Amino acid sequence: MTNIKVSIKGLYKIFGNRPNYAMQHVLNGITKQQLLDEHDHVLGLKNINIDIPAKRLHVIMGLSGSGKSTLVRHINRLIEPTSGKVIIDGENVMEMSQDELREFRRYKASMVFQKFGLLPHRTVVQNIAYGLIIQGISEGEASERSLRWIDQVGLTGFEKHYPAQLSGGMQQRVGLARALATDAEILLMDEAFSALDPLIRTNMQDILLDLQEELHKTIIFITHDLDEALRIGDEISILRDGEVIQKGDPQDIILKPADSYITDFIKDINRSRVIKIGSIMEKATRASGPKLVSNTSVEEALQIMTSADKSVAAVVDTKGKTIGKISLEVAITTIARPVHDNKEPRYK
Amino acid sequence: MLEFFKEFPEMSRVDLRDFKNSIDFAFRSFSRNYGEGIESFFDPVLWFLIWLEKLLLATPWPIIMLVVAGLCYLGARSWKLSFGSILTFALIGYLGMWEDTMSTIALISVATLLCISIGMPLGIWMARSDRVQALITPVLDVMQTIPIFVYLLPVLMLLGIGKVPGLIAVCVYAMPPMVRLTNLGIRLVDKDILEAADAFGADKKQRLFGVQIPLALPNIFAGVNQTIMMALAMVVIASMIGVRGLGIPVLQAIQNQYLALGLMNGLAIVALAIIFDRVLQRYGKRLQKHRIGSKND
Numbered sequence: 061m062t063n064i065k066v067s068i069k070g071l072y073k074i075f076g077n078r079p080n081y082a083m084q085h086v087l088n089g090i091t092k093q094q095l096l097d098e099h100d101h102v103l104g105l106k107n108i109n110i111d112i113p114a115k116r117l118h119v120i121m122g123l124s125g126s127g128k129s130t131l132v133r134h135i136n137r138l139i140e141p142t143s144g145k146v147i148i149d150g151e152n153v154m155e156m157s158q159d160e161l162r163e164f165r166r167y168k169a170s171m172v173f174q175k176f177g178l179l180p181h182r183t184v185v186q187n188i189a190y191g192l193i194i195q196g197i198s199e200g201e202a203s204e205r206s207l208r209w210i211d212q213v214g215l216t217g218f219e220k221h222y223p224a225q226l227s228g229g230m231q232q233r234v235g236l237a238r239a240l241a242t243d244a245e246i247l248l249m250d251e252a253f254s255a256l257d258p259l260i261r262t263n264m265q266d267i268l269l270d271l272q273e274e275l276h277k278t279i280i281f282i283t284h285d286l287d288e289a290l291r292i293g294d295e296i297s298i299l300r301d302g303e304v305i306q307k308g309d310p311q312d313i314i315l316k317p318a319d320s321y322i323t324d325f326i327k328d329i330n331r332s333r334v335i336k337i338g339s340i341m342e343k344a345t346r347a348s349g350p351k352l353v354s355n356t357s358v359e360e361a362l363q364i365m366t367s368a369d370k371s372v373a374a375v376v377d378t379k380g381k382t383i384g385k386i387s388l389e390v391a392i393t394t395i396a397r398p399v400h401d402n403k404e405p406r407y408k
Numbered sequence: 409m410l411e412f413f414k415e416f417p418e419m420s421r422v423d424l425r426d427f428k429n430s431i432d433f434a435f436r437s438f439s440r441n442y443g444e445g446i447e448s449f450f451d452p453v454l455w456f457l458i459w460l461e462k463l464l465l466a467t468p469w470p471i472i473m474l475v476v477a478g479l480c481y482l483g484a485r486s487w488k489l490s491f492g493s494i495l496t497f498a499l500i501g502y503l504g505m506w507e508d509t510m511s512t513i514a515l516i517s518v519a520t521l522l523c524i525s526i527g528m529p530l531g532i533w534m535a536r537s538d539r540v541q542a543l544i545t546p547v548l549d550v551m552q553t554i555p556i557f558v559y560l561l562p563v564l565m566l567l568g569i570g571k572v573p574g575l576i577a578v579c580v581y582a583m584p585p586m587v588r589l590t591n592l593g594i595r596l597v598d599k600d601i602l603e604a605a606d607a608f609g610a611d612k613k614q615r616l617f618g619v620q621i622p623l624a625l626p627n628i629f630a631g632v633n634q635t636i637m638m639a640l641a642m643v644v645i646a647s648m649i650g651v652r653g654l655g656i657p658v659l660q661a662i663q664n665q666y667l668a669l670g671l672m673n674g675l676a677i678v679a680l681a682i683i684f685d686r687v688l689q690r691y692g693k694r695l696q697k698h699r700i701g702s703k704n705d
Contacts (some may be wrong), residue, residue, distance in 0.1 A: 136607055165609030177604030181622045181698050191608045193618070222698035242608070 064137060065114035065278040068247065072108075073130055073302075076101030081144045092301050104130045106302045108144070112295070114245075115276040119289040120301030124396030128282045131299065135280060136169045137161055148246070166195050168307035172237035174251035176231045178223040178238075185210065185219045187234050191242035209237035213267060233267070240271065249281045253288065261285075265292050286325055290314070290334050294332075298322060311339035315394075332359035332395045337375055337386050340394050344396050347374035347385030354383065358391050365391070439566045446489060450572045457571055459654075461514035472510075473497050480683070484690035489683075496679045505654065512643055512653035512680065519575055519639045523583040524632060530700040531590025531615065531631075541591065548584040556581065556645055564649060572649030585634035593627025594620045629692035633685060640681045647660065669689050 074082045074095075082101035092103040105127045112118045122128040133139040135146055137153050146153040148168065156164060170191060180188050188209050189202035197205075210216055212234040223231050232252060239247055253261045269292060272279065283289050289296050290310040298306045298313070306318035314334055317323045338354030349370040352361050354377055365373050365388055375384040419427070464472065468682050473494055480490040534541045559580060563573045571633070597620050605619045647655025653674045661670030 138603060138607060162609040162611060165607060167609075171604070171607040173600060173604055173607075175600045177600050177607075179601060179604075179619065179622075181625075183698075194608050194610050194614055195604075224698060238608075248607075 063114045064111045066110075066112040066280065067145075067147040068112075068134070069109050069145045069147065070107055070109060070112045070130075071105055071131070071134060071146065072142045073104035073105050073127070073134065073139065074101050074142045082234065103302055105134070105141075106203055108304055110297055110304060110307065112278060112280060113336070114278050115279060116294040117272060117279040117292055118294035119281045119296045121283055121286060121289040121293075121296055123284055126299040127159075127302040128284070128302075129250055129300050132280060132282045135246075135248055136165055136171060136380075139307050147332060164190070166242065168244050169243040169246040169248055170242045171248040171250065172232070172235045172239045172252040174254055176223070176228075176235045176255075178231060178234055180223055183220050184215060184226070184234050187223065188237045188241050190238055191244075191296060192251065196240065206237070206241055209241050209401055212240070212271065213237045226261075229256050229264060232256060235270075235326075236264075236268070240277075245278055247277045247279045249279060251282050251284065254283065261288070262291075268292065286329065290329065298325075301385055310334060311336060315339060327397055331357075331397070332362065333357050335394055337361045337373075337391070338384075340390060341375040341384030341386045342390070343383070344374075344385045345382060347382055349373040349385070351376045351380070351382070353378060358394055359396065361386065362388070362391055413651045421586065422512050425449050435562065435565065439562075443566050447567050447572065450567075450575075453575065457514060457518045457575065459510055460517060464510040464514055469501060469506060474521070480687050483687040484692060485694065489686055493683045493687075494617075496683060500676050502681065503672055503676075505657075505673060508652070508654045508657060509676055509680070511651075511654070512677070515571075515575065515578070515643070515646065515653055516636060516639050516680070516684075519578045520632070521584060522575070523586050523635045523639070524578050527583045527586030527631070527635070528590050528628065531587045531628075532594060535593040535594035537622075542622060546550065546589065548587055549582050552584045556642075560645075560649065569650040571651055574646035574649050577649065578639050578646050582638040585638065586631040589627045589631030589634065590624065593624030593631075596627065597623045620630065626692060626696055629688065629695070633688050633692075636684050636688070637681055640677055640684075642651075643677055657700075696697050 072083060072086065073079075074086065075101075076082055081099065082095060082099050082103075085095060085099060085102060086106065090098075092106070095101050095103050110118075120131060120267055122127050129262045130139060134141050134144075135148075135153070137146075138155070144154070148164075153161070153164065166391060179190060182190065185203050185206050188206035189197075189199070192202035192205060193199065207219070210219055213236055215230060215233055215237070218226065218230065223234065226234070232255075235252070239249075253264045256264060265288065268279075281292065282290075288311070293310055293405065295307070295309055296313055297304050298318075299320060306313060306338060308316075311334075313322065314326055314331060316325055316406075335358045336355045337352055337358060338356075340358070341354070349372040350364055350368050351374050352364065354375050356364075361373060365371070373386050374382050375386055376382050418424070423687060467475075476497055477494050478488040480493045482485065484490075497509075500506060530544065534544050556577060560573070560577055563576050567573045567576075601619060601623065602615065605615050643651075643653055644655040644658050647653060647659050654677050657669050657678075659671040660666065660671070
């Protein structure tokens with residue numbers, strides 16, 4: 061992928077009193093459990109290498125304890141690594157001085173938090189303006205610039221409210237607007253929507269996707285929710301026990317799960333809705349049947365094909381050029397849940 | 409041999425006397441040499457205290473009552489409280505305690521300002537470092553528990569009888585809650601909110617004034633309140649070393665068994681305490697209006 065914005069290289073994080081000593085054991089191949097039992101250190105992250113392209117929404121997914129929140133905090137160095145680099149625009153964040161780091165946090169990367177992290181004594185406008193105030197912009201100008209974001213996230217009319225007077229979803233909109241208001245190119249979202257109930261979560265995802273269409277930020281989105289990851293992610297990295305076990309776009313992850321852990325993960329997913337016909341088509345330059353754009357979901361394709369009473373459909377790109385074909389049979393087989401040969405033990 | 413167990417092996421009487429004398433002598437020569445210097449160090453505070461007392465005494469009583477009622481309303485936004493305080497002051501004046509009350513208010517105001525201006529930075533410093541906290545906490549314990557007369561003695565030797573030693577006595581006793589509650593308030597600030605401030609690149613000053621102090625305000629306010637209450641409690645002690653105010657008549661009452669005099673002046677102190685407390689508490693609550701889920705304008 062061209063134009064890498066954030067590049068994480070060989071990142072390790074060990075929690076404990078003597079991380080550098082424990083690091084030697086980790087490099088010698090000790091497991092997480094052994095490290096904990098024998099040396100009383102916790103292996104938070106193990107040799108993380110992720111390249112995140114600019115202007116894409118990259119999801120880092122994992123269950124609790126997988127190290128995903130730790131990982132995102134390394135990107136703006138809220139947590140110091142034991143070893144490794146985070147290179148952003150050619151600069152290693154880990155080698156920045158305190159002043160450089162502060163500048164970086166003020167102008168380059170802003171963050172949205174699971175628990176919102178709003179200032180309870182400041183109103184909605186003042187909260188959104190917070191990043192700008194920190195940058196040294198006057199209170200008046202900062203509020204003026206914030207008003208634009210209030211509108212963008214649909215909080216018009218709530219400018220003078222305090223966070224405690226808002227619902228969770230509204231509070232997180234404030235959090236999102238606050239992060240966007242600084243015009244930082246990178247947006248770090250740590251389980252930003254996890255504390256919200258499902259309907260509001262979907263609603264917030266839509267807001268984020270709409271904004272992203274317009275803003276093209278480099279978003280690093282942490283979540284434990286696979287549905288959410290598949291729904292919004294351009295790219296997904298799956299984290300388990302501090303290690304990346306699969307990277308790819310949503311289609312890859314569903315169609316080619318790397319191991320039984322991920323198979324387990326995706327078994328409850330509505331495959332027909334997530335999988336696009338573009339990723340299961342057979343390449344062809346000519347095909348009969350109804351023309352379907354490659355990003356049509358299998359569910360939709362099936363509906364169109366059955367109602368047209370055709371067993372084959374042509375897959376076309378956005379310009380209408382035929383790039384492949386898909387049969388009813390392939391489409392139906394795809395929906396069937398894959399049975400992973402369970403040779404390796406099922407993850408507990 | 410048995411003697412050893414029967415009686416505690418003490419220092420010999422002569423040695424002990426010499427030991428005490430040497431301390432006394434050292435402190436005396438210290439106070440002879442530096443007493444004046446230290447006294448002049450407190451001059452600005454003394455000047456301010458005298459100025460405030462004169463101002464309060466020179467201002468016609470109706471104006472004072474109006475100012476008190478106005479301040480009560482500004483602080484508490486309650487007509488009931490304003491009216492109550494006017495009534496209290498009228499009663500105090502009618503019963504012949506007006507001047508002493510003004511002196512006491514002057515002392516309490518200066519002592520409180522002094523406690524806040526020293527105690528708050530100290531509390532902030534404590535909150536920033538566990539080592540500083542470990543160092544200052546025992547000092548605060550001593551300040552609060554040591555019998556007042558014990559620390560009054562060196563202060564008196566150093567500065568003589570007067571307003572300044574009285575002020576110091578009040579402050580030593582009244583400052584600890586200010587320090588403790590500032591420290592506590594800042595330490596209790598939500599870590600998630602601080603992390604957010606860090607993530608947006610706040611520097612130390614922005615963290616302190618933008619997040620920590622505003623969020624610690626309820627506790628800091630409780631500290632101010634406690635400080636005022638404790639300063640009022642010291643008014644009688646302060647009068648023993650020559651501070652004018654409501655304490656003097658109480659002292660006279662104790663010496664001469666004047667029940668009514670003691671009771672009246674004592675109750676005047678209580679009345680002041682209640683007014684200060686209620687106004688400050690309401691004011692503190694108003695500052696925290698964002699904590700309640702209600703709509704505001």
